[in-house]
Amino acid sequence: MITNLERFKREMEPARQLYTREIQDFSKKYDALGEMSMEEFPDIDTQDYIFSFEKVNGASEEELDEIYIEISNHMEEFSRTHGIEKFCQNARIWL
Template identity: 55%
Template sequence: MTTRLELFRKRMEPSEKLYTSEILDFTEKFDELGEMTLIEDPDIDTQEYIYQFEKLNGTTEEALDKILIEICNHMDKFTKNNGIEQFDQYVCIWI
């Protein structure tokens, strides 16, 4: 028997791949960010996708906040332009 969580993951898989590819491409320009880790945090029938970036070079919190805002704004536009707004509802981006 397939669970609702498994169905949710299967439905979100194409959006996850597209989103992950875009966020990796977009964040390459930030020298202040290191490796990204994708954390899947399951609930009963959905899950959150947490994109966590390593901060590098002792960057100030103010600079990181500006980078985070730029990433979030870009990804919001990207999800709307690509019809994956539903996936975006389950995403968190952490630095």
């Protein structure tokens, strides 16, 4: 028997791949960000996807806040454009 979590993960897999490629490509333009990692935090029926970035080059908190807003806004618009809003609701970006 397939659990709701397994069903959710299977349904989200194409969106996860698309979102991951886009956030990696988009974030490359910021010198203050290094490697990105993605972790999955399962719940009963869904899970959250945490995209964390390494901070490099001594960026200030103000600069990181601006980068966070730009990336978040871009990924929300990207998700709407590509029909993956449901995935975006479970994606978190950490700088």
